[in-house]
Amino acid sequence: MNVLIVEDDARIADFLMRGLRAEGYHVQRAATGPLGLEMAQQAARDAAQQATPSVVVLDLMLPGMSGMEICQTLRAGGVQLPILMLTAMSSLEDRVNGLRMGADDYLCKPFEFEELLARLEALGRRARAVQPGRTQLLQVHDLVLDRESMRVSRAGQPISLTARELALLELLMSAPGRMFSRERILANVWGHNEDPLTNVVDVYIRRLRAKVDEGHPATLIQTMRGLGYRLERVESNMA
Structure with missing residues (x-):
């Protein structure tokens, strides 16, 4: 940008x-x-x-x-x-x-x-x-998000997400490999009036990880301890 x-x-x-x-x-x-x-x-x-x-x-x-x-x-x-x-x-x-x-x-x-x-x-x-050239499909490894229909699938299997979970996943998928701090996730997904001391980001990351990563050999949602989270393909299940 x-x-x-x-x-x-x-x-x-x-x-x-x-x-x-x-x-x-x-x-x-x-x-x-x-x-x-x-x-x-x-x-x-x-x-x-x-x-x-x-x-x-x-x-x-x-x-x-x-x-x-x-x-x-x-x-x-x-x-x-x-x-x-x-x-x-x-x-x-x-x-x-x-x-x-x-x-x-x-x-x-x-x-x-x-x-x-x-x-x-x-x-x-x-x-x-609002840009005509905006990419409608986001894909990281076998995880796909269709921005037009707001549907998510992994390895061809649909994943049901809440609106907040979708917003969080779209943010992470918009920049694969980039680390997002909890504060930046909070501001982007929940807005600037949310209590910065809340653990809501960690709670939703756990929910998202359970839906996106569990049962798959590659763990996509990565925890950068003390820093934040990022989304990328890895070969290990360690987060």
Whole structure:
């Protein structure tokens, strides 16, 4: 996924760029409002041509043109790139105004990088959902998820999952081999209002593993102890 950071604070921008690139994102940065608008418009054109999802991380206070103005201009021009507004202005009125101008999400400074990642992943999933070139079938080894019908099978045998289990499995299958922390899973599947101390992720992973892995020689759902979970083909039943 491509991420455009529109942020004039060099320290914050450098922190975000290094962190996101380490997570495998393609990252660009604009330091002024007018340049940010131009790059966002170009990113929208590129996304349409390449079927590659892009997300804009947009600071509110920018030289030359505010984040609110950029957001409003993009939406007025029909640009539907997901926008995460990033700002130190945290009042309810500021958040409401940002969302009304067309932002998809709002994150206040200071913030935890893990939460930023989770929000970007959620926005990226929305972006992929509306793209014509979106892959409808996800497959890892002999596990198949049809995103259109939301049906799951393994080795040709159907698996019955609840809506939450489906959402969790789709997240893991969207990036085989990638480790998802409990916090990122919680934010993506349950939302940002869920208690971060809850063990609901571990409970659902156990349920999912019982339905997906039990009775099969290859264990797909892997536990990265102390870190999180990932989905990949292995030859052992050890998790």
